[in-house]
Amino acid sequence: MISADHLERQLQTIIDGNRILPPQPSIPVKITVFPENEQQISELVKWATKDQITLLPLGGGTHTFSGIEDLHVAISLTKMNHQIEHVSEDLIATVAAGMTFKDVQTDLSSHGQMIPLDQPGKHNSTIGGMVSANVSGPSRHRYGTARDWVIETRLINADGKVVKSGAKVVKNVSGYDLNKLYIGARGTLGILTYISFKLAPIPKSSVTFRSCYNSLTDAFALTHLIRREYLDIEKMVIIKGKWTPGKTKHWWLLIDLAGTEIGIEPQIKHLSKLHDQVEARRWNITSKEDSQHFWNMACNREKSDDTISNEDIWEVRMVLPKRELLPFLVDLTISDEMNVSFKIFPTSGICTIEFVGKKSTVTNILNFIIKEVKVKKGLVEFVKMPPDTNFERWPILPPSFPWIQKIKRALDPNNIFAPGTFIGGI
Amino acid sequence: MAIDSIFISNLLSLLGENRVITHPDELIVFECDGLTLHKQMPDAVVLPKSTEEVSEIIKLCQTNHTPFLARGSGTGLSGGAIAVEGGVIIQMSLLNQILKIDYEDEIAVVQPGVINLNLTNETSPDGYHFAPDPSSQKACTIGGNVAENAGGPHTLKYGVTANHVMGLKVVMPSGDIVELGGKIEEFSGYDLVGLFVGSEGTLGITTEITVKLIRNPEGVKTFLATYNTINDASNTVSKIIESGIIPAAMELIDNLVIQAVESHLKAGFPTKADAILLIEIDGVKSTLTEEAKRIESICLSQNAVNFQEAETMEERNLLWRGRKEAIGALGKVTPAFYTNDGVIPRSKLPEILEFDLDIGKRYGLEIAHICHAGDGNIHPIILYNPDNKNEIKHAIKISEAILKKCIELGGALTGEHGIGTEKLSSFGIMYSDNDQNQMLRLRKVFNPTDLLNPGKIFPEGAKCGESRINQTIKKGGWI
Ligand SMILES: Cc1cc2nc3c(=O)[nH]c(=O)nc-3n(C[C@H](O)[C@H](O)[C@H](O)COP(=O)(O)OP(=O)(O)OC[C@H]3O[C@@H](n4cnc5c(N)ncnc54)[C@H](O)[C@@H]3O)c2cc1C
Numbered sequence: 090m091i092s093a094d095h096l097e098r099q100l101q102t103i104i105d106g107n108r109i110l111p112p113q114p115s116i117p118v119k120i121t122v123f124p125e126n127e128q129q130i131s132e133l134v135k136w137a138t139k140d141q142i143t144l145l146p147l148g149g150g151t152h153t154f155s156g157i158e159d160l161h162v163a164i165s166l167t168k169m170n171h172q173i174e175h176v177s178e179d180l181i182a183t184v185a186a187g188m189t190f191k192d193v194q195t196d197l198s199s200h201g202q203m204i205p206l207d208q209p210g211k212h213n214s215t216i217g218g219m220v221s222a223n224v225s226g227p228s229r230h231r232y233g234t235a236r237d238w239v240i241e242t243r244l245i246n247a248d249g250k251v252v253k254s255g256a257k258v259v260k261n262v263s264g265y266d267l268n269k270l271y272i273g274a275r276g277t278l279g280i281l282t283y284i285s286f287k288l289a290p291i292p293k294s295s296v297t298f299r300s301c302y303n304s305l306t307d308a309f310a311l312t313h314l315i316r317r318e319y320l321d322i323e324k325m326v327i328i329k330g331k332w333t334p335g336k337t338k339h340w341w342l343l344i345d346l347a348g349t350e351i352g353i354e355p356q357i358k359h360l361s362k363l364h365d366q367v368e369a370r371r372w373n374i375t376s377k378e379d380s381q382h383f384w385n386m387a388c389n390r391e392k393s394d395d396t397i398s399n400e401d402i403w404e405v406r407m408v409l410p411k412r413e414l415l416p417f418l419v420d421l422t423i424s425d426e427m428n429v430s431f432k433i434f435p436t437s438g439i440c441t442i443e444f445v446g447k448k449s450t451v452t453n454i455l456n457f458i459i460k461e462v463k464v465k466k467g468l469v470e471f472v473k474m475p476p477d478t479n480f481e482r483w484p485i486l487p488p489s490f491p492w493i494q495k496i497k498r499a500l501d502p503n504n505i506f507a508p509g510t511f512i513g514g515i
Numbered sequence: 516m517a518i519d520s521i522f523i524s525n526l527l528s529l530l531g532e533n534r535v536i537t538h539p540d541e542l543i544v545f546e547c548d549g550l551t552l553h554k555q556m557p558d559a560v561v562l563p564k565s566t567e568e569v570s571e572i573i574k575l576c577q578t579n580h581t582p583f584l585a586r587g588s589g590t591g592l593s594g595g596a597i598a599v600e601g602g603v604i605i606q607m608s609l610l611n612q613i614l615k616i617d618y619e620d621e622i623a624v625v626q627p628g629v630i631n632l633n634l635t636n637e638t639s640p641d642g643y644h645f646a647p648d649p650s651s652q653k654a655c656t657i658g659g660n661v662a663e664n665a666g667g668p669h670t671l672k673y674g675v676t677a678n679h680v681m682g683l684k685v686v687m688p689s690g691d692i693v694e695l696g697g698k699i700e701e702f703s704g705y706d707l708v709g710l711f712v713g714s715e716g717t718l719g720i721t722t723e724i725t726v727k728l729i730r731n732p733e734g735v736k737t738f739l740a741t742y743n744t745i746n747d748a749s750n751t752v753s754k755i756i757e758s759g760i761i762p763a764a765m766e767l768i769d770n771l772v773i774q775a776v777e778s779h780l781k782a783g784f785p786t787k788a789d790a791i792l793l794i795e796i797d798g799v800k801s802t803l804t805e806e807a808k809r810i811e812s813i814c815l816s817q818n819a820v821n822f823q824e825a826e827t828m829e830e831r832n833l834l835w836r837g838r839k840e841a842i843g844a845l846g847k848v849t850p851a852f853y854t855n856d857g858v859i860p861r862s863k864l865p866e867i868l869e870f871d872l873d874i875g876k877r878y879g880l881e882i883a884h885i886c887h888a889g890d891g892n893i894h895p896i897i898l899y900n901p902d903n904k905n906e907i908k909h910a911i912k913i914s915e916a917i918l919k920k921c922i923e924l925g926g927a928l929t930g931e932h933g934i935g936t937e938k939l940s941s942f943g944i945m946y947s948d949n950d951q952n953q954m955l956r957l958r959k960v961f962n963p964t965d966l967l968n969p970g971k972i973f974p975e976g977a978k979c980g981e982s983r984i985n986q987t988i989k990k991g992g993w994i
Contacts, residue, residue, distance in 0.1 A: 178753040179860040179891075201759055223701075234701070236709055237678055250949040256927040258858040260675060260890040262664040262713045263928040263938075263945055264972060265954045269677070269709025273702070290759030319733035319799045352802030410698045412619045437700045468703040483703060488694045492687075492960070493704040499956045512704045 091142070093119040096161060099140070103132045108168070118145050118163040125168045127243070127251055127282050133164060134280070135249035137505045145507050146276035148218025149189065158509055164280060166217050172283075177202060181240070181257050183285040186217025198291060205232035205289040207388050217281045223273030226388045227324035227343070230436050232289060235272045241285035242268050244278070247501045251282070259287045270496070276507045277515060278500045292347035295323060296357055297380035300364055300372035301339045305329075305431075307368040308340040309415045312435040314363050315344075320356050323347035324384070330430025331443060332387045339370060340431075343383055387432065403444040403451055404473035405458060411438040413465050421458070427451065441472065448478065459484045483512040518558045518602070522579045526561055526603075529571055534609070536560040545604050548589040548596040549651075552853075553936045557598035560586075564609045566684060566692055566722040573720070574690040576603055576966060584968035585720045587628065587659030590651045592854055593935025595663065595715050599970030607658050610722060613637055621728045622681060622698060627658025627721045631665075634726070643728040646673040649931070650839045658721050664713030666931040668764040668838065671889035672797070673729060675931070677712040684723035685711065688967040698725055710957070715933045717968045718961040734800035735763070736807050737831040740792040740814040741785045741821040745769055745872075745884070748790035749864040751817040752888045755794075756861060758813060760806055764795040765889030767864075772841050772883045772896075779844035782837025783830065785821065792819075792888065793838055841885050842896070851901040852883070853910045854894055857921035858930040861891035870920050871895045878909040892930035893921075919944055934972045942974050 093111070100109050100122055108123045124130045137144050143160040149167065166187035173193065175182040177200040184193050190204075191212050197203050207226025209219060220242075225234045232238070241255035244267075254267035271278055302308040308327050315322065324345040326332075333341045346356050357374070364372045375383065409417060414433070418440060423429050428445040442458075444451045462469050463485045471482050487493070490513055497504075497515045508515075526535045536542060537559045547554045558581075563569045576583040582602030589596050598604055611628035616638060623634060623645070631652040635644040647660055648667035655665070661683070666675045673679075682696035696708035711718055742748040748767055755762065768776075768791050773784040784791055792814070796806050811822050825831040845852055859867050868884065875882040875897070883896040897913050899906040918928050918941045928938050928945050942951070951973060958965075958973070 176860060176862060178757040178862040180756055181860060229700075233678070236706060237674060246949075246953055248949075252950050252953040253946065254950070254953075256858070256945070257860055257925050258891055258927050258930070259861075260666055260670060260858055260887070260892050260930040261927040262675075262715075262931055262933050264934065264942070264951075265957060266664075266677065266709060266713050267953065267957070269706045269712075270957075272706060272709075274705055278705075290761065293759070321799050321802065348799070348802050349805045351805050352799065355801040356799060408699045408701045410620055411700075412617075439700065466697050467699055468701055470703075485703065487697075487703045489707050490704060492693065492707060495960045496705055496957065499960045500953070515704075 091119070091161060096120045096142070099136065100162070103136060104129055112163055116145070116147065116163050117159045119159065119161055121147070121163040121165050123165045123168040127245060130164065130245045130280055130282065131249040131251065133162070134245050134247065134505070137162070138247065138249065138503050141503065142505065143508055144280075144505050145510070146217070146221070146280045148187065148215030148221070149213035160507065166215060166280070166282070169282060170215075175200065179257070180288045180290070181259070181285060182288055183241070183257065183283055184216050185283055186281045187215050190214050190216055190219055197288060201291050202288040203291050204238060204286050206235060206238065209388065216284055220272055220284055221274060221276050221281060227326040227384070227434060229434060230325045231323045236269055238286050239268050239272055239284055240287050242271055242281055243283040244271060245280040245282060247279065247503065247505065252279075255285070257285050275511050277497060277511045279506060292323065294350045294353045295345050295347040296353060297375045297383065298344045298346070298360060298364065298372060299375050299383060300342045300369040301337070302342065302369055303339065305340050305418055306415065308342045309435055310367045311342060311363060311369070314366065316436070318359065318363065320360060321346060321348040321353070325434065325436060326387050327433040327435055328387050328431060330428070332390055332430055332432050334383065334386055343387060400475040401445050401447060402473050402475070403446070403455065403471070404441060405444070405455065406439070406441045406470045406472050407458065407462050407467055409438045409440075409462060409465055409467040411436065413467070414438045414440060417461060417465070421454065423454065424450065427454075443473075448475070455480065486513050518579065518581050522575065522581065523559065525575050526559065526572070529575070530561055530563065530568065534562040534564075545586065545589070545606075546597070548591040548594060550592050550594040550935065550937055553594040553597055555597050555599055555601065557604040558601045560604045560606050562606050562609045566686060569605060569686045569720055569722055570690045570692055572603065572605055573686055573688065577688070577690065577964065580964075580966065582966050582969050585627070585658065585662070585716050587656030587662075588630070588654050590655045591659060591663060591935065592856070592932040593929065593937040595933050595935040595968075595971060597936060599936060602966075605720060607656060614723070616728070618643065618728070620698060621730075622725055623728055624723060624725050625657050627656060627661070627724060629657050631655050631657055631660055638728055639731065642731050644731055645726060646679050646729045647676045650842065657724055657726070661712050661721055661724055662714065662716040663931065663933045666887065666890070666892065668766055668887060669795075670887065671765055672761050672763040677709060679727045679729075680708055680712050680724060681727060682725035683708055683711055683721050685719035685721055687719045688962045688964065696725070713933075715935065715968070715971055717958060717971055719967070732763075732797035734803050735795060735797040735831070736803050737825040737834055738794045738807070738810065739783070739823050739825070739834060740794060740819040741788045742790045742792070742819055743788070744818070745790040745868055746865050747818040748792050749868055749888065751792060751814055751819065752864055753862040754813050754817060755810060756889065758809060760796070760809060762794050762810070762889060763797040764793070766793040766838055767791070767884065767886040767888035768793065768838065768841065769884040771881060772845060772885050775844040775848045775883070776837045776841050779847055780836060780840060782833050784837055788820075793834055838885070845883060845896060845898075849898040851899055853897040853899065853914055854932075855897070855914045855917050856929045856932040857893050857895075857918050857926060859891045859893065859921050859924045859926035861889065863924040863926070864888060864891060864893070867893055867917070867920060867924060871917055874913050874916055878913055880906060880909055880913060882913070887930065890930065891926065915941060936971060939972070939974045942972065
């Protein structure tokens with residue numbers, strides 16, 4: 090057992106003492122360091138390799154780590170937050186991994202540009218953390234995910250060397266595209282230090298439609314209609330429960346139309362007509378403030394009620410072939426004892442369900458979900474679950490898993506980067 | 516290892532006589548791809564009809580220590596499909612079925628030998644298409660597109676092949692058959708699909724591809740902007756992007772190409788112009804008129820001398836035919852040319868074009884330009900006389916200098932053609948030894964014996980193959 094004191098003494102030879110702190114309670118490590126540049130990270134990695142120390146790369150620490158064994162040192166990138174190079178005529182920006190997404194977006198928005206990903210949960214999410222976790226939200230309807238926008242990365246690899254992949258250009262087939270591997274790798278292949286993105290222009294005008302339905306099938310009806318129409322839809326989500334402001338029993342569908350000031354008008358009329366054709370209980374075009382409030386809640390709401398203990402929260406995210414999602418969700422039998430919330434990206438086949446309940450009440454349905462999604466060749470991730478449960482965070486392994494293990498072994502031979510934190514315990 | 520009669524008879528008993536080619540007269544077709552500079556005859560070409568056959572072929576090759584590689588239509592422009600060390604070419608043309616088209620999930624499942632345009636032709640009556648549209652789309656295969664991460668004029672708005680591939684069935688160099696990704700929008704674990712797309716056929720052989728189908732836009736407008744200087748045309752490009760408009764396509768064509776196209780097919784390009792921009796916007800009809808006005812005013816503010824919209828579908832098609840057949844048209848006015856594929860951040864377009872013209876003058880060779888300008892992907896096309904050894908040398912020197920300049924300007928060596936054998940010597944300008952080692956570690960995971968497509972991408976791995984490549988330039992060839 091390596092003690093925190095021992096680690097601290099060792100770390101002090103690499104990094105200033107006031108950059109070494111005890112960990113936040115939610116992070117499963119003994120100690121946290123806050124390096125300020127690539128050189129320091131590189132030295133930390135070399136030391137870790139030599140002394141068999143395990144490292145947990147960390148952004149804002151907003152990620153949840155249910156069911157993970159303790160590691161040694163968290164490397165927080167939050168002090169690498171000072172650089173940004175933005176060339177607006179190229180629609181490209183390079184960002185230090187520790188910058189918060191919010192700060193970057195604020196900076197870019199003054200030029201009418203953005204990284205078209207959604208602000209996840211908390212405001213201190215860092216760019217590096219978002220890319221490593223490959224987060225996405227309602228904008229993926231139009232913009233896809235980080236893999237569509239990251240064009241260059243710098244990463245400190247297992248040798249403690251800086252390795253670059255890609256370039257600050259929007260099209261590139263020079264060598265292997267390692268960016269794709271690092272996106273969503275949750276820090277298990279190295280420590281991302283800088284990331285370049287292609288950017289999108291912020292639409293000149295946008296309008297939010299909100300509609301409410303008695304059933305999920307009714308809510309999906311509009312999304313099906315829309316697919317046959319021509320509309321510039323930027324965001325879309327179906328929500329129920331804690332992700333809606335009133336925690337109502339109804340299903341909400343939020344849709345953002347976005348476009349030019351003149352061009353959007355006929356589209357508003359068109360989408361309004363479509364709303365009249367479906368079985369909505371009611372629908373309206375929301376005010377700017379309401380719209381912001383609704384999207385915030387749909388993307389970010391952590392807990393609807395502070396009296397609920399973390400021990401009773403199970404958040405499960407699943408990805409299915411698009412056509413399978415609705416029938417699958419309709420078939421789920423959810424008992425009245427369970428307090429359930431849904432967040433669905435209908436055009437991407439993605440759904441997150443939060444169950445609040447004791448293990449005994451949720452186990453059956455969770456097992457059913459895993460079994461059914463596996464048959465449909467989908468993906469399941471337990472985003473949150475109480476400690477000491479026997480669910481794997483990623484209960485379905487892809488057929489390529491042996492190759493995933495081989496990649497991990499090749500790029501992190503000493504298993505120092507976040508071991509045991511990712512799919513199949515890699 | 517060279518192949519012997521036992522190895523050949525094993526191939527024959529697996530595939531039958533009609534699907535194994537060993538006669539030199541027939542093999543000659545396979546000695547190079549679109550890059551005719553590099554040549555090497557394979558020892559055999561085989562034509563599998565199933566994934567399982569590909570796997571069996573690979574196992575035979577491994578047992579016999581024989582190099583092997585896949586080949587689509589051989590339109591690649593970086594030497595990717597040449598058997599640098601001899602061995603077996605696995606020709607994918609009999610794996611040419613569209614297996615599934617599913618409009619509900621908006622995907623298609625195809626075999627790798629399907630010709631790119633065939634998928635779009637098949638789906639367009641139903642209002643869909645396959646977005647990557649390389650100029651070679653009438654000939655190249657989707658398997659080749661995946662290997663090279665192909666782009667095309669409409670990449671600007673719709674992205675490259677990588678943005679449209681969801682799943683791959685791959686035969687690994689071990690012979691194992693593995694499914695990567697699938698019919699869902701995310702990958703569990705590492706994104707192996709993303710790694711395989713653009714890996715130039717060096718990590719595995721693809722036998723099935725799940726791609727996204729994209730809905731055809733409601734409206735399209737195509738414009739031709741004419742300029743007296745190429746500098747004004749290239750300045751326009753980043754001005755349009757910066758204004759917040761991402762056109763579907765924005766291509767820059769210079770006077771040499773305009774002349775060639777007009778003498779070939781009369782596309783309506785103004786022959787006196789120094790350069791033209793072919794700009795297309797598409798999307799919801801109600802937004803197009805406003806965008807068109809803004810684009811027109813930006814073009815005029817950057818000294819366009821004429822700005823016109825294609826009024827009919829025929830006019831639009833003709834303009835695009837002019838663009839897509841431009842390389843062929845150039846072939847009629849010059850005995851040989853060499854196409855470069857550098858990429859730069861788009862604001863550096865004026866600088867790189869000036870550099871090209873300058874260096875061309877210095878070496879006394881003409882350079883024509885067709886650029887995917889909106890993406891910053893330049894295609895300087897160096898014209899030379901293949902009977903003049905000095906000109907050949909100079910063409911190669913010019914291309915290398917342009918690539919070096921691209922890197923200096925913060926760009927990359929290749930936007931869509933790949934490194935192949937062509938750019939081995941330049942690879943180290945873009946990637947340090949550490950960068951390359953990281954990539955080589957991955958190559959070793961999948962291709963530990965280095966028998967799959969050796970001598971490509973990495974200068975290190977190429978060394979053993981170099982002695983066998985025959986560097987010649989034939990009359991009329993595109994090097
Ligand atoms: C006139 C002309 C215009 C062009 N325009 C464009 C353009 O606009 N954009 C663009 O991107 N490219 C363009 N190209 C280049 C070329 O057409 C593309 O790279 C294309 O994707 C190659 O496809 P192919 O079937 O011909 O592949 P090949 O040339 O046969 O092979 C290319 C590479 O792919 C590998 N490969 C092929 N099939 C498989 C498989 N099933 N599994 C694994 N590896 C495989 C080969 O080993 C090789 O390394 C152009 C070429 C020409 C001649």
